[in-house]
Amino acid sequence: PELTPSLPRVSIETFGCRTNQYDSDAMADSLGKNGFHAVKQDEEPDIIIVNTCTVTNEADKQARQLIRKLRRKHKSARIVVTGCYAEISSHDIKAMPEVDDLVRMRDRSKIADILHDSVTEESNAKIPRHSASPYHVGGVIQTTRTRATLKVQEGCNHACSFCIIPKARGRSRSIPTRKIL
Numbered sequence: 001p002e003l004t005p006s007l008p009r010v011s012i013e014t015f016g017c018r019t020n021q022y023d024s025d026a027m028a029d030s031l032g033k034n035g036f037h038a039v040k041q042d043e044e045p046d047i048i049i050v051n052t053c054t055v056t057n058e059a060d061k062q063a064r065q066l067i068r069k070l071r072r073k074h075k076s077a078r079i080v081v082t083g084c085y086a087e088i089s090s091h092d093i094k095a096m097p098e099v100d101d102l103v104r105m106r107d108r109s110k111i112a113d114i115l116h117d118s119v120t121e122e123s124n125a126k127i128p129r130h131s132a133s134p135y136h137v138g139g140v141i142q143t144t145r146t147r148a149t150l151k152v153q154e155g156c157n158h159a160c161s162f163c164i165i166p167k168a169r170g171r172s173r174s175i176p177t178r179k180i181l
Helices: 018-033 057-073 084-088 090-095 105-123 165-169
Strands: 009-014 047-052 078-083
Touching (some): 057 084, 084 090, 084 105
Parallel strands (some): 009 047
């Protein structure tokens, strides 16, 4: 029998709010359904996704520090950065030599496809694509935590002078109540 090449082992590091936790869980769910393998504590990841926050300058600083630390610890891993900080300050993230790829907020739902395409291009392997599993506002994602998260809104329409959310996540998009029920 012909052996099927396996897709890389992936680790996801998450900063910030419950929305980011949901987004990371959704990415993990999508990647898992598309053949990627989540790493265990003692395993070396092939790809590390850093889901960033930008609510404060300190959050930005911590994200940069973690990215540098991950590069030192996992020299051969591919580091992919996404999230609010990556959206707001993409030029800063792209300028970091430790970062291999940046995935914009609008493209996170396609992360499995993005990583699948780049992995197969790099290796010239013909890895079968699994059924698509895009996530969206309103999807319930099972997690390793005791409670699942239901995301009913993305973004915000207010323009509070202290808040970056509308710029990072866009205008408010909600699912209808009947769909939630």
